[in-house]
Amino acid sequence: MLVRTSAVCARPPAGMLSALAGGQIFSSEFRYRRGEEVFGEGEEAQYVYQILSGAARTYKLLPDGCRQINSFHLSGDMFGLENGASHRFTADAVVETNVSIMKRVSLLDAMTRYRTGPGSLLSLVTRNLVHAETHMLLLGRKTALEKVAAFLLEMDERLTHPAVLTLPMSRRDIADYLGVALETVSRTLSILKDEGLLQFYGPTQRRVVLLDREGLARLEAQG
Amino acid sequence: MLVRTSAVCARPPAGMLSALAGGQIFSSEFRYRRGEEVFGEGEEAQYVYQILSGAARTYKLLPDGCRQINSFHLSGDMFGLENGASHRFTADAVVETNVSIMKRVSLLDAMTRYRTGPGSLLSLVTRNLVHAETHMLLLGRKTALEKVAAFLLEMDERLTHPAVLTLPMSRRDIADYLGVALETVSRTLSILKDEGLLQFYGPTQRRVVLLDREGLARLEAQG
DNA sequence: CGGCAAAATTGTTCTAGATCAAATTTGCTC
DNA sequence: GAGCAAATTTGATCTAGAACAATTTTGCCG
Numbered sequence: 001m002l003v004r005t006s007a008v009c010a011r012p013p014a015g016m017l018s019a020l021a022g023g024q025i026f027s028s029e030f031r032y033r034r035g036e037e038v039f040g041e042g043e044e045a046q047y048v049y050q051i052l053s054g055a056a057r058t059y060k061l062l063p064d065g066c067r068q069i070n071s072f073h074l075s076g077d078m079f080g081l082e083n084g085a086s087h088r089f090t091a092d093a094v095v096e097t098n099v100s101i102m103k104r105v106s107l108l109d110a111m112t113r114y115r116t117g118p119g120s121l122l123s124l125v126t127r128n129l130v131h132a133e134t135h136m137l138l139l140g141r142k143t144a145l146e147k148v149a150a151f152l153l154e155m156d157e158r159l160t161h162p163a164v165l166t167l168p169m170s171r172r173d174i175a176d177y178l179g180v181a182l183e184t185v186s187r188t189l190s191i192l193k194d195e196g197l198l199q200f201y202g203p204t205q206r207r208v209v210l211l212d213r214e215g216l217a218r219l220e221a222q223g
Numbered sequence: 224m225l226v227r228t229s230a231v232c233a234r235p236p237a238g239m240l241s242a243l244a245g246g247q248i249f250s251s252e253f254r255y256r257r258g259e260e261v262f263g264e265g266e267e268a269q270y271v272y273q274i275l276s277g278a279a280r281t282y283k284l285l286p287d288g289c290r291q292i293n294s295f296h297l298s299g300d301m302f303g304l305e306n307g308a309s310h311r312f313t314a315d316a317v318v319e320t321n322v323s324i325m326k327r328v329s330l331l332d333a334m335t336r337y338r339t340g341p342g343s344l345l346s347l348v349t350r351n352l353v354h355a356e357t358h359m360l361l362l363g364r365k366t367a368l369e370k371v372a373a374f375l376l377e378m379d380e381r382l383t384h385p386a387v388l389t390l391p392m393s394r395r396d397i398a399d400y401l402g403v404a405l406e407t408v409s410r411t412l413s414i415l416k417d418e419g420l421l422q423f424y425g426p427t428q429r430r431v432v433l434l435d436r437e438g439l440a441r442l443e444a445q446g
Numbered sequence: 447c448g449g450c451a452a453a454a455t456t457g458t459t460c461t462a463g464a465t466c467a468a469a470t471t472t473g474c475t476c
Numbered sequence: 477g478a479g480c481a482a483a484t485t486t487g488a489t490c491t492a493g494a495a496c497a498a499t500t501t502t503g504c505c506g
Binding site for chain 3: 427
Binding site: 060062063066067068070083084088089121122123125126128129130132133135136137139140141142178179221 | 283285286289290291293306307311312344345346348349351352353355356358359360362363364365401402444
Protein backbone atom coordinates (compact mmCIF):
# COMPACT_ATOMS: atom_id res chain seq x y z
CA MET A 1 0.00 0.00 0.00
CA LEU A 2 1.67 3.18 -1.17
CA VAL A 3 1.08 6.11 1.11
CA ARG A 4 0.94 9.74 0.19
CA THR A 5 -0.25 11.45 3.32
CA SER A 6 -1.78 14.86 2.84
CA ALA A 7 -3.11 15.99 6.17
CA VAL A 8 -5.51 18.43 4.63
CA CYS A 9 -5.90 18.14 0.89
CA ALA A 10 -4.74 21.28 -0.84
CA ARG A 11 -7.33 20.87 -3.57
CA PRO A 12 -10.05 18.61 -2.17
CA PRO A 13 -11.33 15.99 -4.60
CA ALA A 14 -15.01 15.88 -5.45
CA GLY A 15 -17.50 14.12 -3.19
CA MET A 16 -19.06 14.30 0.16
CA LEU A 17 -16.24 12.92 2.17
CA SER A 18 -13.93 15.76 1.41
CA ALA A 19 -16.80 18.21 1.42
CA LEU A 20 -17.48 17.24 4.98
CA ALA A 21 -13.81 17.29 5.66
CA GLY A 22 -13.73 20.83 4.37
CA GLY A 23 -10.24 21.37 5.64
CA GLN A 24 -11.19 20.31 9.14
CA ILE A 25 -10.77 16.55 9.06
CA PHE A 26 -7.47 14.88 8.44
CA SER A 27 -7.50 12.67 5.41
CA SER A 28 -4.75 10.71 3.74
CA GLU A 29 -4.35 9.48 0.24
CA PHE A 30 -3.54 5.83 -0.35
CA ARG A 31 -2.87 3.80 -3.43
CA TYR A 32 -3.80 0.16 -3.85
CA ARG A 33 -2.55 -2.07 -6.63
CA ARG A 34 -5.06 -4.19 -8.54
CA GLY A 35 -6.34 -7.02 -6.40
CA GLU A 36 -4.97 -5.55 -3.19
CA GLU A 37 -7.28 -5.83 -0.20
CA VAL A 38 -8.56 -2.61 1.35
CA PHE A 39 -10.28 -4.27 4.30
CA GLY A 40 -11.56 -7.72 5.22
CA GLU A 41 -14.96 -8.98 6.30
CA GLY A 42 -15.23 -8.90 10.06
CA GLU A 43 -12.37 -6.46 10.56
CA GLU A 44 -12.88 -3.45 12.73
CA ALA A 45 -14.32 -0.61 10.66
CA GLN A 46 -11.92 2.08 11.66
CA TYR A 47 -11.63 3.98 8.39
CA VAL A 48 -13.88 5.25 5.66
CA TYR A 49 -12.81 5.41 2.04
CA GLN A 50 -13.54 7.46 -1.03
CA ILE A 51 -12.39 6.59 -4.52
CA LEU A 52 -10.27 9.28 -6.15
CA SER A 53 -9.48 7.20 -9.22
CA GLY A 54 -9.84 3.56 -10.14
CA ALA A 55 -12.47 1.22 -8.73
CA ALA A 56 -13.07 -1.12 -5.80
CA ARG A 57 -15.42 -4.02 -5.17
CA THR A 58 -17.02 -5.23 -1.94
CA TYR A 59 -17.98 -8.88 -1.65
CA LYS A 60 -18.72 -11.88 0.52
CA LEU A 61 -17.33 -15.37 0.08
CA LEU A 62 -19.17 -18.63 0.66
CA PRO A 63 -17.27 -21.46 2.36
CA ASP A 64 -16.92 -23.18 -1.03
CA GLY A 65 -15.07 -20.17 -2.41
CA CYS A 66 -18.03 -18.75 -4.32
CA ARG A 67 -17.95 -14.97 -4.40
CA GLN A 68 -20.91 -12.60 -4.46
CA ILE A 69 -19.92 -9.05 -5.30
CA ASN A 70 -22.21 -6.69 -3.52
CA SER A 71 -21.25 -3.55 -5.37
CA PHE A 72 -18.64 -1.74 -7.37
CA HIS A 73 -17.33 1.59 -6.18
CA LEU A 74 -16.30 4.10 -8.81
CA SER A 75 -14.68 7.50 -8.78
CA GLY A 76 -16.24 9.70 -6.12
CA ASP A 77 -17.97 6.81 -4.32
CA MET A 78 -17.60 6.37 -0.62
CA PHE A 79 -17.44 2.94 0.96
CA GLY A 80 -16.55 1.13 4.16
CA LEU A 81 -18.71 3.26 6.41
CA GLU A 82 -20.59 0.88 8.69
CA ASN A 83 -23.16 1.56 11.33
CA GLY A 84 -21.82 -1.29 13.43
CA ALA A 85 -18.24 -1.71 14.55
CA SER A 86 -17.01 -4.15 11.91
CA HIS A 87 -16.99 -4.54 8.12
CA ARG A 88 -19.66 -6.82 6.71
CA PHE A 89 -17.74 -7.25 3.44
CA THR A 90 -14.27 -7.63 2.10
CA ALA A 91 -13.13 -4.81 -0.16
CA ASP A 92 -10.33 -4.79 -2.69
CA ALA A 93 -9.08 -2.78 -5.62
CA VAL A 94 -10.35 -3.78 -9.09
CA VAL A 95 -7.55 -1.86 -10.79
CA GLU A 96 -4.84 0.43 -9.50
CA THR A 97 -6.85 2.72 -7.30
CA ASN A 98 -6.32 5.88 -5.32
CA VAL A 99 -8.49 6.46 -2.31
CA SER A 100 -8.90 9.15 0.26
CA ILE A 101 -9.06 7.71 3.78
CA MET A 102 -10.29 9.24 6.97
CA LYS A 103 -11.09 8.06 10.45
CA ARG A 104 -14.61 6.82 10.85
CA VAL A 105 -15.06 8.65 14.14
CA SER A 106 -13.97 11.97 12.67
CA LEU A 107 -16.43 11.59 9.84
CA LEU A 108 -19.27 10.58 12.14
CA ASP A 109 -18.52 13.58 14.31
CA ALA A 110 -18.67 15.84 11.28
CA MET A 111 -21.88 14.19 10.18
CA THR A 112 -23.78 14.90 13.36
CA ARG A 113 -23.73 18.53 12.29
CA TYR A 114 -25.51 17.56 9.08
CA ARG A 115 -27.88 15.06 10.61
CA THR A 116 -30.91 15.40 8.42
CA GLY A 117 -29.39 16.41 5.12
CA PRO A 118 -28.71 14.33 2.03
CA GLY A 119 -25.15 13.90 3.30
CA SER A 120 -26.16 12.18 6.50
CA LEU A 121 -25.19 8.68 7.53
CA LEU A 122 -28.86 7.76 7.24
CA SER A 123 -29.07 8.71 3.58
CA LEU A 124 -25.88 6.85 2.87
CA VAL A 125 -27.25 3.68 4.43
CA THR A 126 -30.57 4.22 2.67
CA ARG A 127 -28.81 4.59 -0.67
CA ASN A 128 -27.08 1.27 -0.05
CA LEU A 129 -30.38 -0.30 0.92
CA VAL A 130 -32.10 0.85 -2.26
CA HIS A 131 -29.26 -0.59 -4.30
CA ALA A 132 -29.39 -3.89 -2.44
CA GLU A 133 -33.16 -4.17 -2.90
CA THR A 134 -32.89 -3.52 -6.62
CA HIS A 135 -30.12 -6.06 -6.87
CA MET A 136 -32.17 -8.69 -5.03
CA LEU A 137 -34.82 -8.44 -7.72
CA LEU A 138 -32.14 -8.83 -10.38
CA LEU A 139 -30.50 -11.83 -8.72
CA GLY A 140 -33.73 -13.61 -7.88
CA ARG A 141 -35.85 -13.07 -10.93
CA LYS A 142 -33.90 -12.00 -14.00
CA THR A 143 -32.41 -14.01 -16.85
CA ALA A 144 -28.77 -13.75 -17.87
CA LEU A 145 -29.69 -11.40 -20.73
CA GLU A 146 -31.69 -9.13 -18.44
CA LYS A 147 -28.90 -9.13 -15.89
CA VAL A 148 -26.20 -8.13 -18.35
CA ALA A 149 -28.39 -5.42 -19.88
CA ALA A 150 -29.13 -4.08 -16.40
CA PHE A 151 -25.44 -4.10 -15.56
CA LEU A 152 -24.46 -2.15 -18.67
CA LEU A 153 -27.16 0.41 -18.04
CA GLU A 154 -26.15 0.77 -14.39
CA MET A 155 -22.53 1.43 -15.32
CA ASP A 156 -23.56 3.77 -18.13
CA GLU A 157 -25.72 5.71 -15.70
CA ARG A 158 -23.10 5.90 -12.97
CA LEU A 159 -20.42 7.05 -15.38
CA THR A 160 -22.92 9.61 -16.72
CA HIS A 161 -23.46 8.19 -20.20
CA PRO A 162 -19.97 8.43 -21.72
CA ALA A 163 -19.58 7.87 -25.44
CA VAL A 164 -17.25 4.99 -24.63
CA LEU A 165 -18.02 3.00 -21.50
CA THR A 166 -14.76 1.87 -19.95
CA LEU A 167 -15.39 -1.02 -17.58
CA PRO A 168 -12.65 -1.38 -14.99
CA MET A 169 -13.74 -4.91 -14.01
CA SER A 170 -13.16 -8.30 -15.62
CA ARG A 171 -15.77 -10.72 -16.92
CA ARG A 172 -15.31 -12.72 -13.74
CA ASP A 173 -16.13 -9.68 -11.63
CA ILE A 174 -19.24 -8.96 -13.66
CA ALA A 175 -20.27 -12.62 -13.35
CA ASP A 176 -19.84 -12.60 -9.57
CA TYR A 177 -21.86 -9.40 -9.37
CA LEU A 178 -24.72 -10.79 -11.47
CA GLY A 179 -24.73 -14.31 -10.06
CA VAL A 180 -23.91 -16.09 -13.34
CA ALA A 181 -20.88 -17.87 -14.82
CA LEU A 182 -18.20 -15.77 -16.48
CA GLU A 183 -18.70 -17.61 -19.76
CA THR A 184 -22.34 -16.58 -19.68
CA VAL A 185 -21.33 -12.93 -19.38
CA SER A 186 -18.99 -13.26 -22.33
CA ARG A 187 -21.56 -15.06 -24.47
CA THR A 188 -24.28 -12.58 -23.60
CA LEU A 189 -22.08 -9.63 -24.51
CA SER A 190 -21.32 -11.31 -27.84
CA ILE A 191 -25.04 -11.73 -28.48
CA LEU A 192 -25.67 -8.06 -27.71
CA LYS A 193 -22.85 -7.16 -30.09
CA ASP A 194 -24.21 -9.42 -32.84
CA GLU A 195 -27.66 -7.88 -32.43
CA GLY A 196 -26.21 -4.41 -32.85
CA LEU A 197 -27.02 -3.15 -29.35
CA LEU A 198 -23.38 -2.45 -28.55
CA GLN A 199 -19.91 -2.60 -29.99
CA PHE A 200 -16.46 -2.94 -28.55
CA TYR A 201 -14.13 -0.03 -28.91
CA GLY A 202 -10.48 -0.48 -29.71
CA PRO A 203 -8.35 -3.49 -28.94
CA THR A 204 -9.73 -4.25 -25.52
CA GLN A 205 -13.08 -5.81 -24.73
CA ARG A 206 -13.53 -3.60 -21.71
CA ARG A 207 -14.39 -0.56 -23.74
CA VAL A 208 -17.99 -0.66 -24.84
CA VAL A 209 -20.13 1.67 -26.91
CA LEU A 210 -23.82 1.35 -26.18
CA LEU A 211 -25.51 1.71 -29.54
CA ASP A 212 -29.09 1.29 -28.36
CA ARG A 213 -29.80 2.22 -24.74
CA GLU A 214 -33.54 2.01 -25.39
CA GLY A 215 -33.20 -1.52 -26.63
CA LEU A 216 -31.10 -2.50 -23.64
CA ALA A 217 -33.68 -0.97 -21.32
CA ARG A 218 -36.37 -3.02 -23.04
CA LEU A 219 -34.30 -6.16 -22.55
CA GLU A 220 -33.67 -5.33 -18.92
CA ALA A 221 -37.33 -4.86 -18.14
CA GLN A 222 -38.11 -8.35 -19.38
CA GLY A 223 -36.13 -10.69 -21.66
CA MET B 224 -59.99 -3.22 6.14
CA LEU B 225 -61.59 -3.60 9.53
CA VAL B 226 -60.86 -0.75 11.88
CA ARG B 227 -60.65 -0.88 15.61
CA THR B 228 -59.31 2.50 16.59
CA SER B 229 -57.69 2.69 19.99
CA ALA B 230 -56.27 6.15 20.35
CA VAL B 231 -53.81 5.12 22.99
CA CYS B 232 -53.53 1.41 23.58
CA ALA B 233 -54.61 0.49 27.08
CA ARG B 234 -52.14 -2.34 27.22
CA PRO B 235 -49.45 -1.62 24.63
CA PRO B 236 -48.36 -4.64 22.59
CA ALA B 237 -44.69 -5.62 22.56
CA GLY B 238 -42.22 -3.90 20.22
CA MET B 239 -40.56 -0.63 19.61
CA LEU B 240 -43.35 1.13 17.85
CA SER B 241 -45.60 1.04 20.84
CA ALA B 242 -42.69 1.49 23.18
CA LEU B 243 -41.90 4.74 21.42
CA ALA B 244 -45.57 5.55 21.44
CA GLY B 245 -45.48 5.10 25.20
CA GLY B 246 -48.90 6.62 25.58
CA GLN B 247 -47.89 9.71 23.65
CA ILE B 248 -48.46 8.79 20.03
CA PHE B 249 -51.84 7.90 18.64
CA SER B 250 -51.96 4.47 17.16
CA SER B 251 -54.83 2.52 15.68
CA GLU B 252 -55.37 -1.15 15.23
CA PHE B 253 -56.31 -2.48 11.81
CA ARG B 254 -57.14 -5.90 10.54
CA TYR B 255 -56.34 -7.16 7.04
CA ARG B 256 -57.72 -10.31 5.51
CA ARG B 257 -55.35 -12.71 3.79
CA GLY B 258 -54.11 -11.29 0.52
CA GLU B 259 -55.32 -7.79 1.30
CA GLU B 260 -52.95 -5.00 0.30
CA VAL B 261 -51.51 -2.85 3.06
CA PHE B 262 -49.77 -0.39 0.76
CA GLY B 263 -48.59 -0.30 -2.84
CA GLU B 264 -45.21 0.38 -4.39
CA GLY B 265 -44.83 4.05 -5.14
CA GLU B 266 -47.58 5.18 -2.80
CA GLU B 267 -46.91 7.94 -0.35
CA ALA B 268 -45.45 6.48 2.84
CA GLN B 269 -47.74 8.12 5.33
CA TYR B 270 -48.06 5.36 7.89
CA VAL B 271 -45.84 2.90 9.67
CA TYR B 272 -47.01 -0.56 10.64
CA GLN B 273 -46.29 -3.13 13.30
CA ILE B 274 -47.57 -6.69 13.25
CA LEU B 275 -49.64 -7.61 16.29
CA SER B 276 -50.59 -11.03 14.95
CA GLY B 277 -50.39 -12.76 11.57
CA ALA B 278 -47.80 -11.97 8.92
CA ALA B 279 -47.17 -9.65 5.98
CA ARG B 280 -44.88 -9.76 2.97
CA THR B 281 -43.23 -6.93 1.04
CA TYR B 282 -42.37 -7.47 -2.61
CA LYS B 283 -41.68 -6.04 -6.03
CA LEU B 284 -43.19 -7.18 -9.31
CA LEU B 285 -41.45 -7.39 -12.66
CA PRO B 286 -43.41 -6.30 -15.74
CA ASP B 287 -43.89 -9.98 -16.67
CA GLY B 288 -45.68 -10.60 -13.37
CA CYS B 289 -42.72 -12.23 -11.65
CA ARG B 290 -42.67 -11.49 -7.96
CA GLN B 291 -39.64 -11.11 -5.71
CA ILE B 292 -40.55 -11.12 -2.04
CA ASN B 293 -38.13 -8.94 -0.17
CA SER B 294 -39.05 -10.03 3.32
CA PHE B 295 -41.66 -11.51 5.59
CA HIS B 296 -42.84 -9.57 8.60
CA LEU B 297 -43.84 -11.56 11.66
CA SER B 298 -45.37 -10.72 15.01
CA GLY B 299 -43.67 -7.70 16.53
CA ASP B 300 -41.98 -6.65 13.29
CA MET B 301 -42.25 -3.12 12.05
CA PHE B 302 -42.48 -2.32 8.35
CA GLY B 303 -43.36 0.43 5.92
CA LEU B 304 -41.05 3.02 7.42
CA GLU B 305 -39.17 4.67 4.58
CA ASN B 306 -36.50 7.29 4.60
CA GLY B 307 -37.89 8.76 1.39
CA ALA B 308 -41.45 9.89 0.82
CA SER B 309 -42.84 6.82 -0.96
CA HIS B 310 -42.97 3.06 -0.51
CA ARG B 311 -40.43 1.09 -2.49
CA PHE B 312 -42.45 -2.13 -2.13
CA THR B 313 -45.95 -3.41 -2.14
CA ALA B 314 -47.07 -4.96 1.15
CA ASP B 315 -49.95 -7.30 1.78
CA ALA B 316 -51.20 -9.71 4.42
CA VAL B 317 -50.05 -13.34 4.17
CA VAL B 318 -52.85 -14.48 6.48
CA GLU B 319 -55.45 -12.62 8.50
CA THR B 320 -53.30 -10.05 10.21
CA ASN B 321 -53.67 -7.41 12.89
CA VAL B 322 -51.42 -4.43 12.74
CA SER B 323 -50.85 -1.35 14.78
CA ILE B 324 -50.64 1.76 12.61
CA MET B 325 -49.26 5.16 13.36
CA LYS B 326 -48.39 8.26 11.42
CA ARG B 327 -44.91 8.30 10.04
CA VAL B 328 -44.32 11.89 11.09
CA SER B 329 -45.33 11.21 14.69
CA LEU B 330 -42.99 8.28 14.86
CA LEU B 331 -40.12 10.21 13.31
CA ASP B 332 -40.70 13.02 15.78
CA ALA B 333 -40.57 10.56 18.64
CA MET B 334 -37.44 9.01 17.19
CA THR B 335 -35.43 12.20 17.15
CA ARG B 336 -35.35 11.94 20.91
CA TYR B 337 -33.72 8.53 20.62
CA ARG B 338 -31.42 9.34 17.77
CA THR B 339 -28.44 7.22 18.54
CA GLY B 340 -30.03 4.25 20.32
CA PRO B 341 -30.85 0.82 18.95
CA GLY B 342 -34.38 2.07 18.36
CA SER B 343 -33.33 4.79 15.93
CA LEU B 344 -34.39 5.06 12.33
CA LEU B 345 -30.76 4.47 11.40
CA SER B 346 -30.62 1.10 13.15
CA LEU B 347 -33.88 0.10 11.53
CA VAL B 348 -32.56 0.91 8.07
CA THR B 349 -29.27 -0.81 8.90
CA ARG B 350 -31.11 -3.93 10.02
CA ASN B 351 -32.93 -3.99 6.70
CA LEU B 352 -29.66 -3.48 4.86
CA VAL B 353 -27.98 -6.39 6.65
CA HIS B 354 -30.93 -8.61 5.78
CA ALA B 355 -30.85 -7.52 2.14
CA GLU B 356 -27.11 -8.14 1.87
CA THR B 357 -27.45 -11.63 3.33
CA HIS B 358 -30.31 -12.34 0.98
CA MET B 359 -28.31 -11.18 -2.04
CA LEU B 360 -25.71 -13.83 -1.28
CA LEU B 361 -28.47 -16.44 -1.00
CA LEU B 362 -30.16 -15.42 -4.25
CA GLY B 363 -26.98 -15.10 -6.25
CA ARG B 364 -24.90 -18.01 -5.12
CA LYS B 365 -26.88 -20.73 -3.33
CA THR B 366 -28.50 -23.90 -4.63
CA ALA B 367 -32.17 -24.73 -4.04
CA LEU B 368 -31.27 -27.02 -1.15
CA GLU B 369 -29.14 -24.36 0.51
CA LYS B 370 -31.86 -21.77 0.01
CA VAL B 371 -34.60 -23.86 1.59
CA ALA B 372 -32.38 -24.85 4.52
CA ALA B 373 -31.50 -21.18 5.05
CA PHE B 374 -35.17 -20.24 4.92
CA LEU B 375 -36.18 -22.81 7.53
CA LEU B 376 -33.38 -21.72 9.84
CA GLU B 377 -34.29 -18.06 9.40
CA MET B 378 -37.90 -18.69 10.33
CA ASP B 379 -36.89 -20.95 13.20
CA GLU B 380 -34.60 -18.23 14.51
CA ARG B 381 -37.13 -15.45 14.17
CA LEU B 382 -39.86 -17.46 15.88
CA THR B 383 -37.33 -18.29 18.62
CA HIS B 384 -36.95 -22.01 17.97
CA PRO B 385 -40.45 -23.31 18.61
CA ALA B 386 -40.99 -27.07 18.91
CA VAL B 387 -43.36 -26.81 15.97
CA LEU B 388 -42.55 -24.22 13.33
CA THR B 389 -45.81 -22.83 11.95
CA LEU B 390 -45.19 -21.18 8.60
CA PRO B 391 -47.85 -18.63 7.72
CA MET B 392 -46.82 -18.49 4.06
CA SER B 393 -47.54 -20.77 1.10
CA ARG B 394 -45.03 -22.66 -1.02
CA ARG B 395 -45.49 -19.98 -3.67
CA ASP B 396 -44.52 -17.29 -1.17
CA ILE B 397 -41.44 -19.23 -0.10
CA ALA B 398 -40.52 -19.77 -3.75
CA ASP B 399 -40.85 -16.06 -4.54
CA TYR B 400 -38.72 -15.24 -1.52
CA LEU B 401 -35.96 -17.68 -2.47
CA GLY B 402 -36.03 -17.09 -6.22
CA VAL B 403 -36.98 -20.64 -7.22
CA ALA B 404 -40.10 -22.39 -8.57
CA LEU B 405 -42.75 -23.44 -6.09
CA GLU B 406 -42.41 -27.08 -7.17
CA THR B 407 -38.73 -26.88 -6.27
CA VAL B 408 -39.60 -25.75 -2.75
CA SER B 409 -42.04 -28.62 -2.36
CA ARG B 410 -39.60 -31.18 -3.71
CA THR B 411 -36.77 -29.90 -1.53
CA LEU B 412 -38.91 -30.07 1.60
CA SER B 413 -39.82 -33.66 0.70
CA ILE B 414 -36.14 -34.51 0.36
CA LEU B 415 -35.38 -32.97 3.75
CA LYS B 416 -38.24 -35.00 5.22
CA ASP B 417 -37.02 -38.22 3.59
CA GLU B 418 -33.53 -37.60 4.92
CA GLY B 419 -34.89 -37.20 8.44
CA LEU B 420 -33.96 -33.53 8.87
CA LEU B 421 -37.55 -32.46 9.47
CA GLN B 422 -41.07 -33.82 9.70
CA PHE B 423 -44.48 -32.34 9.11
CA TYR B 424 -46.77 -31.98 12.08
CA GLY B 425 -50.45 -32.72 11.89
CA PRO B 426 -52.70 -32.52 8.85
CA THR B 427 -51.18 -29.41 7.30
CA GLN B 428 -47.82 -29.13 5.54
CA ARG B 429 -47.24 -25.71 7.02
CA ARG B 430 -46.35 -27.06 10.42
CA VAL B 431 -42.80 -28.27 10.49
CA VAL B 432 -40.66 -29.86 13.18
CA LEU B 433 -36.95 -29.34 12.63
CA LEU B 434 -35.34 -32.60 13.69
CA ASP B 435 -31.74 -31.65 12.93
CA ARG B 436 -30.90 -27.97 13.02
CA GLU B 437 -27.19 -28.77 12.89
CA GLY B 438 -27.67 -30.75 9.72
CA LEU B 439 -29.69 -27.95 8.15
CA ALA B 440 -27.00 -25.45 9.07
CA ARG B 441 -24.43 -27.68 7.40
CA LEU B 442 -26.56 -27.79 4.26
CA GLU B 443 -27.06 -24.05 4.30
CA ALA B 444 -23.36 -23.30 4.52
CA GLN B 445 -22.71 -25.30 1.38
CA GLY B 446 -24.84 -27.97 -0.33
C1' DC C 447 9.45 -6.77 -30.97
C1' DG C 448 8.93 -11.52 -28.93
C1' DG C 449 7.34 -14.37 -25.44
C1' DC C 450 4.00 -15.40 -21.97
C1' DA C 451 0.52 -15.40 -18.63
C1' DA C 452 -3.98 -13.75 -17.93
C1' DA C 453 -8.37 -12.65 -19.91
C1' DA C 454 -11.81 -13.46 -23.06
C1' DT C 455 -14.23 -16.01 -26.50
C1' DT C 456 -16.29 -19.94 -28.44
C1' DG C 457 -17.62 -24.81 -28.67
C1' DT C 458 -19.51 -29.05 -26.36
C1' DT C 459 -21.68 -31.48 -22.92
C1' DC C 460 -24.19 -31.85 -18.82
C1' DT C 461 -27.45 -30.78 -15.09
C1' DA C 462 -30.13 -28.17 -11.65
C1' DG C 463 -34.03 -26.48 -11.70
C1' DA C 464 -37.92 -24.66 -14.71
C1' DT C 465 -41.99 -25.89 -16.96
C1' DC C 466 -45.82 -28.68 -18.02
C1' DA C 467 -49.04 -32.01 -16.30
C1' DA C 468 -51.54 -34.94 -13.23
C1' DA C 469 -52.81 -36.72 -8.91
C1' DT C 470 -53.55 -35.89 -3.98
C1' DT C 471 -54.46 -33.40 0.03
C1' DT C 472 -56.35 -29.69 2.62
C1' DG C 473 -59.28 -26.27 4.20
C1' DC C 474 -63.58 -23.93 3.35
C1' DT C 475 -68.36 -23.12 2.86
C1' DC C 476 -72.95 -24.43 2.80
C1' DG D 477 -70.18 -34.05 6.39
C1' DA D 478 -70.34 -33.33 1.08
C1' DG D 479 -68.56 -30.63 -2.46
C1' DC D 480 -65.09 -27.68 -4.31
C1' DA D 481 -61.44 -24.69 -5.05
C1' DA D 482 -56.93 -23.91 -3.65
C1' DA D 483 -52.62 -25.75 -2.16
C1' DT D 484 -49.39 -29.26 -2.32
C1' DT D 485 -47.03 -33.13 -4.00
C1' DT D 486 -45.15 -35.95 -7.44
C1' DG D 487 -43.92 -37.26 -12.14
C1' DA D 488 -42.19 -36.34 -16.88
C1' DT D 489 -39.92 -33.37 -19.94
C1' DC D 490 -37.29 -29.41 -21.32
C1' DT D 491 -33.90 -25.74 -21.22
C1' DA D 492 -31.09 -21.90 -19.51
C1' DG D 493 -27.11 -21.68 -17.94
C1' DA D 494 -23.20 -24.30 -15.58
C1' DA D 495 -19.14 -26.89 -16.26
C1' DC D 496 -15.57 -28.53 -18.91
C1' DA D 497 -12.42 -27.73 -22.68
C1' DA D 498 -9.91 -25.57 -26.32
C1' DT D 499 -8.63 -21.54 -28.85
C1' DT D 500 -7.77 -16.84 -29.48
C1' DT D 501 -6.86 -12.24 -27.90
C1' DT D 502 -4.79 -8.96 -24.95
C1' DG D 503 -1.74 -6.72 -22.01
C1' DC D 504 2.69 -6.86 -20.08
C1' DC D 505 7.35 -7.67 -19.51
C1' DG D 506 12.13 -7.62 -20.65
